[in-house]
Amino acid sequence: MTQRPQENQSHNSYKLWGGRFSEKPNEALQELNNSLPQDARLYADDLDASKAYAEALMRAGHLNATECDKLVKSLEIIRYDWVERLVKFEPSDEDVHTVNERLLVALTGELGKRLHTGRSRNDQVVTDMKLWLRKAIRETLSRLRLLIESIVSQSESHLGVLMPGYTHLQRAQPVQFSHWLLSHAFALREDCQRLAELRERSNVLPLGSGAVAGNPLGIDRIWLAERLGFAAVTGNSMHAVGDRDFVVDFIYCCSMVSLHLSRLAEDLIIYSTKEFDFIKIADSFSSGSSLMPQKRNPDSLELIRGISGLITSNLTGIMMTIKGTPSTYNKDLQFDKQYCFQAFDKLSQSLDVAVGVIETMQVRRDQLEAALSSDMLATDWAYYLVRKGVPFREAHHHIGRVVTLAEQRGVDITEVPLGELQQICAAFGADIASVADYGYNVQQYDAIGGTSTASITEQLRLLKNLDKQLRQQS
Template sequence: MSQQTQQPAIPKSCYQLWGGRFSQKPHQALQALNNSLPYDSRLYADDLDASKAYAEALHRAGHLDAAEADKLVKSLELLRFDWVEGGVKFQPGDEDVHTVNERLLVEITGELGQRLHTGRSRNDQVVTDMKLWMRKAIRETLGRVSRVIETATRQAEENLGVLMPGYTHLQRAQTVQFSHWLLSHAFALREDAKRLIELRERANVLPLGSGALAGNPLGIDRLWLAERLGFSGVTPNSMHAVGDRDFVVDFIYCCSLVSLHLSRLAEDLIIYSTKEFNFIRLDDSFSSGSSLMPQKRNPDSLELIRGISGVITSNLTGIMMTIKGTPSTYNKDLQFDKEYCFQSFDKLSQVLEVTDGVLQTMQVQRDAMESALSTDMLATDWAYYLVKKGIPFRQAHHFIGKVVSLAEERGVGITEVPLGELQVICPAFGSDIASVADYANNVSQYDVIGGTASASVVEQLRLLKKFAKELRKQS
């Protein structure tokens, strides 16, 4: 037979933002589940900023006199000092950062503090706080991305002219420059940064003044509020505003893409740092050892970068599935947006810092890279040689395929097939085919925009340096 759980009395010091129509307090299990302070307490500064602006808006609308508004603003600033100094203590009735800030404000100002929430709901309050926080998070993320791009460009510039095998399907394909390969990852990060910049601009509309869902009936000037808080405009529909978390999805999506691109870079570097490749040597400070095998130098830094991409991407799935099940406007499920969002930001910040360190300290093993070049990688250039002789590319491709097959049968490189036998396969071969056996000379032909020739790579460096410099100004 079940027994009703006895609930302890609510402490007199307990401060609640609601409860007048309830005869019982929430069950302790619900209180624990409902408490979002472990996550949203980091919004304290954003909550204070938005509250100060709202106090001023209430004064402009005639609901507070100048002295009252001034007292609220100054008291809210005092609370900021308490948060910074670690003097804020949570109490059993504190559900979230909004409850804490209001409780502390009332302790300082009395009944005046209770008037600050006039016309405002936690529904429009929290989404405003999240947007304020996200502006800073995007700025910090852009700063970290720009540093990785700058480090990649420095490494690429210092190693300009170093040749390596380029791969497709992880099979040797064509000769490329190491710099060209490294900058391919930097350009992926450039696109990530562009997405974040676009998101910052698109999401920068103010939800405050939307109330719980119906809007604000008290003459609050939302356009003034938007300007006061640095928003470019206001949300046009209050129901959409309080239930909107698309900007959170977008932010986590952007974080996911950055992490995926870092993961791909990490995977390349893990392969290239093996004894079998030995293209890259990781610094000891970004490697680790084995508890059993003394000789091991494990690329744990890169493996963690690769692994964390799964964590961030799972957060994207989590927030999307949370939103999928909610009806319109605000629902308590949306409380979990902060957990997904903050973890994605924190984890991405960590891996960007580690990636930057890895790129700064790694050693490029030029001799090993260039020793890995093999004559089969000349096949495409030999096909282009025949094209320049007037042979249609499909036929040239077929002829070079026969040359490769013949060389494989004999266990030699294609450059070791005698000219006479090449001419049997295709009469267009001449003695000048020997000039196409030079890897560096072949690379220099790819001078198209985006190509692997030095002139093209130098232009890529210029573009990335310019972009990173501009990005620094925005972060």
């Protein structure tokens, strides 16, 4: 087992700066300045970037092979301590970078102080954030894939089940239940595309930018980018250290996912009420009332809906933080991690719960199809007249008169006698009776994206292809 040197008093007050200061930091400022509660989770990314930077220093002639090897192995020892929760924070620790360097110096002595040669926490932290972001995007895409899978599974199981389609929360046209459910999957599909695009666009290495002016010590940034899996390097050091657009973009993507989850949750909450009774949320994703014994509340969905506001507030927070900063790095940017990590964590919780809700919910076919009403045939009746050669605007007007007549008499439009229909429009014939079949009418909507079985089958194919792509990229 590797022996770790005991830290002396000088290590306990280890700082990455301070030579020009004659007074210790104010305690209130020191507490405010401490970002460890947020950035400690970057420890692995910081160690990965530090290992690569040690190798880059060796390639540039600032370390020999033995020194580089010792630094790399010591960084792995530190990783072990983090994983096993053996790392102890000191009052003087400001951030994860301070902790890792303090531990490295404790293991390697003066050699550990050479690792920071030509590197600043400015380019160090933005590199760490980009390394973390790659993993966060991968995990978010994996969760999105599971949710889309659960939606596809429920849609396949209930193919052919009819329900009212709504606009303005008013009954509009008959659709398949699968068509409605898949509409949410296609919103999530766009979220996947946004995240994948962000992953490619943000995969640019900032390390080697120094504090503001760049690196003068012959560091091969192209090699460093390849070593860390980046596709390119940043083109301007001042922009690189102050850039948090990728954080904004990620929180925006999280916000969009949360908005889509909120809309799905809202639909499910409405459809689970006794007034609709289209679906039943499993007991494991419901809760009861402390007063009313009969209650089954969809708390899981309400929490998803509420979390959406929290995630979106993080987007507003990071944008307002950046808005007020001058160019390059400013300490305001320390809060990027708080906004970013909370958005990721809360979205992860929401996605996990949403998967469970969709997988376990019961679909009440009888209730869905009992909610269909003949007034929802009005559009198909208008199309019937169109097929008879009546211009759509006139057909729309004629069917509107039929609906009004039926309402006045308190009957369905299918109960209006043929003779009276013909008085409204001579194009009506006895074959109008065939347009009273909801299932038949639904199958007519076979254009790409429609609610016919053929169209839904194609939608399922597209989503299954997306599933394969996400599996390959994970």
